[in-house]
Each structure stands twice: as structure tokens, then as C-alpha cells.
Amino acid sequence: MEGKIKQAIARCSADYTEVRIERERRSQVLYRKDKLENLETSSELGGIVRCLKDGGWGITVFNDLAQLQEKVGEATRVAQLVALHNAEPVALAEAPVVQEEVKAHLKHDFRNVSLEEKKRLIESYNRILLSTSDKIVSTNVRYTDSLREVTFANSEGTFIVQEIPDVTLLLVAVASDGPTNIQQGFETFGEAGGFEVALDREEDAANAAKRAVDLLDARSVKGGKYTVILDPGLAGVFIHEAFGHFCEADFLFKNERLAKIMTIGAQFGKADLNVVDEGYIPGLRGNTPYDDEGVARRKTHLIKNGVLKSLLHSRETANKMGATPTGNARAISYEHAPIVRMTNTYIEAGHHTLSEMLAKIDRGVYAVKAYGGQTMFEQFTFSAAYGYEIVDGKLGEMLKDVVLTGNLFETLRSIDMIGDDRTLYGGSGGCGKGGQSPLPVTDGSPHIRIQNVTIGGK
Amino acid sequence: MDALLKMLDGKVDQAELLHLCSRTTPIEFRSGKLESIKTKQIEGVALRVIDNGRLGFATTTDVNDPSGLTDAAIAAAAFGEEASFTFPSKMESETPQVYDASVANASEERLVEIGEEAIALIRTADSQAEINLSIAKSVEKVAIENTSGLKLEEERTTIFVSIEVEKAREGDIFLLSDEAQVRHLEDLKPGELVDRLEEQLRLGKTIVPAPSRELPVVFTPNGAIALLLPLIVGFNGKSVYLGISPLKGRIGDTVLDSRLSIADDGTLVRAPGSGAFDDEGTPTSSTALVTKGVLQGFLYDLRTAALVGAKPTGNGYKGGLFGGGGFRSLPGVGMSNVIVGEGATPQARIIAGIEEGLLVEAVLGLGQGNIASGEFSNNVAVAFKIEDGKIVGRVKNTMIAGNAYNLLKDHLIALSDSARWVHGTLNTPAIAVDAVSVVGQGN
Numbered sequence: 001m002e003g004k005i006k007q008a009i010a011r012c013s014a015d016y017t018e019v020r021i022e023r024e025r026r027s028q029v030l031y032r033k034d035k036l037e038n039l040e041t042s043s044e045l046g047g048i049v050r051c052l053k054d055g056g057w058g059i060t061v062f063n064d065l066a067q068l069q070e071k072v073g074e075a076t077r078v079a080q081l082v083a084l085h086n087a088e089p090v091a092l093a094e095a096p097v098v099q100e101e102v103k104a105h106l107k108h109d110f111r112n113v114s115l116e117e118k119k120r121l122i123e124s125y126n127r128i129l130l131s132t133s134d135k136i137v138s139t140n141v142r143y144t145d146s147l148r149e150v151t152f153a154n155s156e157g158t159f160i161v162q163e164i165p166d167v168t169l170l171l172v173a174v175a176s177d178g179p180t181n182i183q184q185g186f187e188t189f190g191e192a193g194g195f196e197v198a199l200d201r202e203e204d205a206a207n208a209a210k211r212a213v214d215l216l217d218a219r220s221v222k223g224g225k226y227t228v229i230l231d232p233g234l235a236g237v238f239i240h241e242a243f244g245h246f247c248e249a250d251f252l253f254k255n256e257r258l259a260k261i262m263t264i265g266a267q268f269g270k271a272d273l274n275v276v277d278e279g280y281i282p283g284l285r286g287n288t289p290y291d292d293e294g295v296a297r298r299k300t301h302l303i304k305n306g307v308l309k310s311l312l313h314s315r316e317t318a319n320k321m322g323a324t325p326t327g328n329a330r331a332i333s334y335e336h337a338p339i340v341r342m343t344n345t346y347i348e349a350g351h352h353t354l355s356e357m358l359a360k361i362d363r364g365v366y367a368v369k370a371y372g373g374q375t376m377f378e379q380f381t382f383s384a385a386y387g388y389e390i391v392d393g394k395l396g397e398m399l400k401d402v403v404l405t406g407n408l409f410e411t412l413r414s415i416d417m418i419g420d421d422r423t424l425y426g427g428s429g430g431c432g433k434g435g436q437s438p439l440p441v442t443d444g445s446p447h448i449r450i451q452n453v454t455i456g457g458k
Numbered sequence: 459m460d461a462l463l464k465m466l467d468g469k470v471d472q473a474e475l476l477h478l479c480s481r482t483t484p485i486e487f488r489s490g491k492l493e494s495i496k497t498k499q500i501e502g503v504a505l506r507v508i509d510n511g512r513l514g515f516a517t518t519t520d521v522n523d524p525s526g527l528t529d530a531a532i533a534a535a536a537f538g539e540e541a542s543f544t545f546p547s548k549m550e551s552e553t554p555q556v557y558d559a560s561v562a563n564a565s566e567e568r569l570v571e572i573g574e575e576a577i578a579l580i581r582t583a584d585s586q587a588e589i590n591l592s593i594a595k596s597v598e599k600v601a602i603e604n605t606s607g608l609k610l611e612e613e614r615t616t617i618f619v620s621i622e623v624e625k626a627r628e629g630d631i632f633l634l635s636d637e638a639q640v641r642h643l644e645d646l647k648p649g650e651l652v653d654r655l656e657e658q659l660r661l662g663k664t665i666v667p668a669p670s671r672e673l674p675v676v677f678t679p680n681g682a683i684a685l686l687l688p689l690i691v692g693f694n695g696k697s698v699y700l701g702i703s704p705l706k707g708r709i710g711d712t713v714l715d716s717r718l719s720i721a722d723d724g725t726l727v728r729a730p731g732s733g734a735f736d737d738e739g740t741p742t743s744s745t746a747l748v749t750k751g752v753l754q755g756f757l758y759d760l761r762t763a764a765l766v767g768a769k770p771t772g773n774g775y776k777g778g779l780f781g782g783g784g785f786r787s788l789p790g791v792g793m794s795n796v797i798v799g800e801g802a803t804p805q806a807r808i809i810a811g812i813e814e815g816l817l818v819e820a821v822l823g824l825g826q827g828n829i830a831s832g833e834f835s836n837n838v839a840v841a842f843k844i845e846d847g848k849i850v851g852r853v854k855n856t857m858i859a860g861n862a863y864n865l866l867k868d869h870l871i872a873l874s875d876s877a878r879w880v881h882g883t884l885n886t887p888a889i890a891v892d893a894v895s896v897v898g899q900g901n
Contacts, residue, residue, distance in 0.1 A: 033700055034583035045517050055491065059496035063502070119537050174700070182704070223897040376822055401828060
């Protein structure tokens with residue numbers, strides 16, 4: 001295949017050509033309620049060509065690799081059409097030419113584990129969820145593994161073959177106490193690892209089930225403004241969703257007004273706020289040794305000492321904004337061109353303990369684990385899986401339906417304490433952007449305390 | 459019979475092959491300018507086998523490795539779930555005109571032209587706004603064949619346009635978006651999208667504070683998804699089977715206001731979610747869910763129907779609640795087209811009758827919160843304040859919350875007289891309800 005790819009690129013008349021070929025093998029075990037719903041092993045083979053001709057992008061996606069040469073020609077043709085309609089030609093920032101092979105190192109290689117063994121493990125977790133209480137009416141227990149072999153080549157001479165492993169486990173218990181009181185508890189895991197990621201999760205399964213049952217008796221939070229402490233999981237989702245996406249330069253680079261808001265050097269938080277996107281930390285789901293433009297990983301400080309330090313870039317956005325590519329051009333698969341994405345994103349640890357944060361809060365909310373989140377520019381909203389009221393510096397009753405909202409910039413400025421207990425989560429889902437979902441990412445944070453957060457509710 | 463299926467015939471109890479060939483051309487404009495053109499040609503197959511009474515599943519895009527696919531599916535079946543259903547045998551169903559040759563033949567140049575025209579229209583109304591636009595055409599050929607003798611094929615075309623308009627000024631960014639999805643080129647009316655966006659731009663010029671208390675809220679067709687999503691989850695036979703639908707066991711009960719009727723209809727001519735058959739080869743149908751407030755039924759795929767002893771409704775779709783999931787995932791229960799019956803009052807008159815309230819066009823965080831119970835809790839993305847029957851400006855940083863079942867049963871004010879297609883396959887009028895809890899930040 002290597003020869004065919006290089007030949008197709010050499011024969012191409014575009015100014016820049018890249019080819020990405022992907023081969024994937026994946027399996028899934030899914031239990032819902034008391035039944036096995038899916039047992040699957042699937043495979044994928046496909047390719048994408050991206051060409052720049054006269055400054056226009058043309059892209060082709062295909063499965064039949066025999067058509068590679070023809071698809072390179074088609075990408076060049078549509079790129080020319082784009083160039084005809086756009087007077088602002090695209091150019092790419094320089095990137096070192098790389099020739100490398102990146103192998104996956106799996107502790108417990110899931111390819112050597114039979115589908116039967118995977119099934120038995122997931123069935124055992126499902127049994128724990130179901131047997132915790134007779135109020136558990138349903139479950140959703142899903143195991144996935146995948147190994148992608150991605151070959152990337154471009155007309156500058158870069159040729160990279162990477163193996164990208166991903167293992168996830170989702171444990172959801174649904175409890176019910178009458179037709180309108182339905183609650184869920186969940187735990188999720190995801191790593192760029194082997195079968196070990198899914199092992200020994202019995203206690204987590206029991207916790208998920210117990211939480212679902214506990215939530216049946218939890219009180220709905222009353223809407224209003226609160227001092228809020230976010231646990232590391234929820235704080236990680238906050239920094240990813242509300243702030244991280246704002247740093248993705250493809251969102252800013254053609255929009256002067258937005259780019260101005262995100263001027264490097266702008267003060268965004270207090271001096272102890274540090275936010276990082278880091279392309280490789282052993283085992284993390286967001287790991288991207290080389291991105292889908294062949295640019296090597298790096299550690300990027302987005303906020304350093306409260307000040308905006310860098311954005312996340314592809315080669316195109318880096319060129320337009322006079323920056324260096326950061327290795328953040330990622331695609332979920334061969335069906336998509338790379339766009340600017342996060343990898344492993346986190347708030348660095350501060351020096352406060354959780355009890356220091358709780359002290360002196362008369363009335364507040366401790367919000368735990370993320371259920372979901374969405375942002376629209378500086379407006380964000382995300383929901384906690386559950387929470388606790390804080391009364392006179394102490395954790396009180398369990399709360400449900402905790403949905404937080406606010407303005408990103410005001411909220412960043414209102415972070416007044418950062419914990420010393422940074423934790424990172426891969427989760428079983430992933431990030432969505434521009435029709436590409438789910439992309440494996442990791443996010444995390446220490447506990448953080450924020451003043452004046454709006455919580456929706458009745 | 460497909461060679462692959464022939465290989466399996468007699469070797470396993472039953473087999474089903476779904477073969478999808480799609481050609482998609484997505485075109486992106488950013489900040490008003492053409493950015494990229496992509497042509498995508500995907501061919502994938504999904505195989506379900508029932509072997510010794512057990513189910514196995516596998517998919518591939520590796521078109522040159524059919525034996526890899528059959529081996530994987532048979533291997534999975536060795537430990538799979540005991541099959542509760544059989545694949546359907548030959549049946550007749552009519553295609554609801556979901557193919558349009560003028561979509562299939564539309565050139566990239568033609569699509570670029572449509573995009574450029576829409577951008578120019580918005581520019582005339584507002585020369586300052588940032589505009590992002592996507593337009594894509596797709597031609598899908600889906601073939602389903604099984605060892606029970608079923609052999610079906612349908613070609614479907616789609617044109618999808620989405621427009622995002624953004625107005626930024628000191629301390630405020632106003633983002634609007636709208637989209638349209640049609641089967642036939644002549645049903646595509648970008649001018650209507652542009653008109654709606656322009657009206658919102660105009661209404662949103664002034665920012666006004668939102669109060670924090672229970673208020674009447676008019677959900678436009680686009681915003682109504684916040685109320686309807688919990689119901690859509692509740693009508694799903696899978697939720698009923700899993701015991702997480704509050705509607706379980708309530709067929710014949712009055713569950714919504716008597717002015718409300720909701721159906722799922724995959725047979726609607728030229729509709730975005732229509733097709734002759736679902737992703738399991740069951741003919742699509744028109745299924746009444748709620749008629750005049752009374753619960754009529756639920757939606758089912760083959761498996762879920764068998765598990766609860768119901769009849770499949772032709773709602774076995776890949777890709778979750780709203781279908782459109784290609785070939786990779788297992789089919790589950792999904793909606794085809796969701797049709798909410800219209801009322802009799804023009805939206806403007808509903809608004810005119812409200813002393814103080816909100817008009818909600820779009821929400822953030824759809825699906826967050828405990829939607830199985832009917833709860834919704836969303837930040838408004840685009841919403842306006844109503845005072846003395848008039849829209850006085852836009853509200854920001856405001857949360858709305860409530861229980862959809864409760865609001866649509868006991869607090870319905872009115873349904874507007876003009877339904878439209880939103881979010882692809884949902885057709886609904888504006889829905890006005892009382893007593894939504896609103897938490898505003900004052901500005």
C-alpha cells in the first residue's frame with residue numbers, strides 16, 4: 001500500500017496533497033436490562049484525500065482503495081472549483097517532515113481476549129447493577145474496544161503509520177419509584193489502553209446502582225444563584241466545553257471579532273488559573289502522537305497564570321494567525337477531514353483542599369459528575385449527574401436536576417479557589433464538533449470553587 | 459440472492475444483509491466564503507445472523523473481504539442473545555417518492571450557487587453579520603435481503619442546508635441558526651430560512667432582562683423540541699420495554715391536553731424521514747401515538763416488539779432516536795417523521811394574548827436533565843421577551859425548566875395554526891404553555 005499511496009501523491013497535480021488510509025477492528029458488548037443486546041466484531045477500511053489547489057480545499061472519501069488514484073484526481077478537481085469561488089487562498093504553516101511508525105503498547109491486548117470472555121465480564125457487571133436493589137428497572141452496560149491503524153502521507157514527504165487503541169466501559173443503572181420518578185446513576189471509563197481498563201469495576205457498578213436508587217429520594221435543586229464547587233469530573237467538562245472549544249482556532253481564524261476576544265495576553269482568570277491541552281500522557285484517551293496532518297503532539301498552555309497564552313491550531317489556522325501548529329488537527333475517522341480539536345485538556349492543580357473550599361460557604365451547591373454540556377460562544381450550560389447542598393460549610397442533602405449556566409468569561413473570573421487534587425477522566429463517550437462525534441478526549445481538573453453561578457430549576 | 463447471503467443459506471438458521479451505498483457532497487461556506495467541497499462515496503454492509511437460535515452482528519466497509527464479515531457474525535452468534543424474533547418475509551410497500559433525480563444530478567456548481575444566493579440574501583438585510591453555511595446533497599441506495607425471502611431496495615435523495623448567522627458587538631454575541639432538509643430539490647426554499655433569520659435578527663437587536671419566576675412560554679416550531687424530546691423518548695417502545703417510559707401501561711388514558719395529537723408517519727410522501735421500509739425491511743406505517751390527548755400506542759422494531767408481544771411498526775432504525783444512522787449500528791427503535799397536529803391560532807395571535815412571557819426559538823443543552831421523567835432544563839439559545847402581547851427584545855443567560863408531560867397536559871395555552879419541518883424529521887406547530895419556570899440573570 002505504501003508504494004501505491006506515494007505514487008498517487010506523486011502523480012497529483014495539486015499544490016498540496018495528503019492521503020489518510022484507515023483500517024479498524026472493533027468489538028462491542030451491550031447489555032440492556034437483563035438481556036444481551038449486542039455482541040459484535042466489525043471492521044473498517046477506507047481512505048480520504050485532501051488537496052489544496054490554488055488555495056482551495058477539495059476532499060474525497062472512499063472505501064475501495066483501488067480507486068485511490070482516481071480519488072486524488074477528483075479531490076484536485078473540486079479544489080479548483082473552490083479556488084474559483086474564493087479570493088482568499090488557503091496556505092499551510094510549515095510542519096517538519098516526519099517518517100515514523102507508532103505502535104500501540106497494550107498491557108492486556110484486547111485482540112487476544114475472546115468475545116465470550118468480554119461478554120462474561122460485561123454480564124457480571126450487569127448482574128451487579130440489577131441485583132443492587134429491586135428499584136433498578138433497567139441498565140445500560142456497554143464495552144467497546146477498537147484498534148485503528150492510520151496511515152498518513154502527504155506531498156511534503158511525511159509518512160506516518162500509527163496504531164490507536166481505545167477501550168471504553170459504560171455502567172448505567174436506571175431506578176424507578178413510580179411512573180414519573182425515574183433516576184439514573186452511572187460510571188464511565190475510557191483509556192488508550194488494553195482490556196485491563198474494563199477489569200475490576202465491580203465496586204463502580206455497585207456505586208452506579210446505589211446512586212440511581214439514592215437519587216429517587218433526592219430533592220430538586222431550587223433555581224437561583226449559588227456559590228458552587230465543581231468536582232474534578234464536572235470541572236473538567238466545564239473547561240473542555242466552555243473554554244476549550246473557544247480556543248480552537250478554526251472557530252476564530254476567519255472571524256475578526258471573535259479572534260479579538262481571544263487575544264493572546266488577555267487576562268481571563270485569577271493568577272492561579274492554569275489550563276493545558278497535552279497531546280500525550282501515557283494511557284489517556286485523547287492521545288494524539290501525530291495529528292491527522294502529521295504534526296507531532298505538544299503540551300500547550302492555553303491559560304498560564306490567568307492569562308491567555310495560546311490557542312489550538314491546525315496548519316491552516318496557524319498560518320492565518322501567525323502561530324505554530326499545535327498538533328490538534330484531528331478527525332474521528334477516514335470519513336472526515338481534520339478540524340481543530342482538543343486532546344487531553346485540564347486545569348492544573350492549585351493548593352486548596354476541598355474542606356478549605358467548603359468552609360465559609362453559607363449556602364451553596366456541590367455539583368458532581370457531568371451528565372452533559374453544550375456551549376454557544378460565551379454562553380454555556382451543563383448538567384451535573386447529582387449534587388449536594390452546602391449549608392454552613394458542610395455538605396447536606398443530595399440534590400438532583402442540577403443544571404448550571406453562565407457566561408464563560410465571567411465564570412472564569414469567578415473561580416476563586418482551585419483544589420490540589422487534579423483527576424483526569426477519559427469517559428466512555430467523547431467530544432462532538434462539526435458533525436464529528438465521538439472523538440476520544442480526556443478532560444480533568446481539581447475541585448474548583450466558583451462564585452455566583454446560575455442554576456436552573458423550579 | 460446476494461452471493462454473501464447465498465454462502466450463509468443453510469449454514470445458519472437465518473441471515474439478514476443490509477447493503478448501503480451512499481454518495482454525499484457536503485459543501486462548506488465559512489464567513490460567507492466557499493471553504494471546501496467534499497465528495498464522499500461510502501459502501502458498507504451489515505450482517506445479522508441467527509445461528510442455533512442466537513444472534514450475531516458484524517459490519518464492514520472492506521468490500522473485498524466478505525468471508526471476514528460472515529466469520530465475525532457467526533463467531534458473535536455463538537455467544538449471542540437468544541433471538542426473540544425472525545426476519546420478515548417478502549412484503550409489499552410503496553415508495554413515498556423519496557428519490558429526486560434533480561438532487562442526484564445536481565452538480566457541485568449548482569449547490570455552490572444555492573449557497574451563494576442564500577448568503578447574498580442575508581447580506582442585503584445585514585451586511586455586517588458573519589455567515590456560515592453548509593449545503594449537502596446525498597444519494598443513498600439501501601438494499602435489504604434476508605433468508606426469509608425478503609429482497610428490498612430503495613434509492614433516497616436528500617438536500618440539507620444549514621445557515622448560521624452571527625452578530626457580535628461589544629459584550630454580546632448573537633448566534634442564530636436554521637436548517638432545512640428535503641427529499642426533492644424543488645422543496646428546498648432557502649428564502650424561507652433567510653426570512654426567519656432576518657426576523658430574529660431584527661427582534662434580537664435589543665437585549666432585555668429576563669425575570670425569575672413562572673411564566674407562559676411560546677415555543678416556536680424549532681424551540682418546541684425542548685418539550686417534545688421527552689415525549690419522543692416516552693413513545694419509544696424500547697423505553698416501554700426497559701420500564702423507563704412514564705407512558706407504560708397507559709394506552710387509552712388521557713396523557714396530554716385534548717387539543718394535542720401526535721403521530722409517527724414514515725409513509726408521508728416526499729417527507730425527510732420517509733421510506734418504503736425501515737432498516738430491518740419492515741414496511742413503514744402511520745402510527746397514532748396520541749389522539750386528542752389520549753395515548754394510542756408506541757413504536758417498535760422487530761426485537762422490541764417481540765420482547766413485549768407487540769406488532770412491529772416499521773420503526774427499526776439504525777442511529778438512535780431519529781434514525782439516519784447509516785449501516786454500522788444495530789437497528790433499534792427510532793422515529794420516522796414525528797407529526798404534531800396543528801391548532802387554530804396564528805402564532806402572532808398567541809403572542810398577542812400574553813401579558814408577560816418568553817418566545818423560545820432555540821435552546822442549549824437539549825436532552826440534558828432527566829428526560830425519561832419528562833423533565834427538561836435548558837439554557838435558552840435564542841429567546842425573546844413578550845410584554846403586553848409584544849416582543850420587546852432578546853433575553854440572554856436564561857434557563858427554562860419544567861416537566862413536558864405536566865405542561866402539555868395541564869398548562870397548554872394554544873397550538874399555532876402553521877406547523878413546519880424542524881430538526882430534520884419533526885413537523886410541529888408552535889406550542890404555548892403556561893407555568894414554565896424561568897431563571898434569568900437580569901441581563
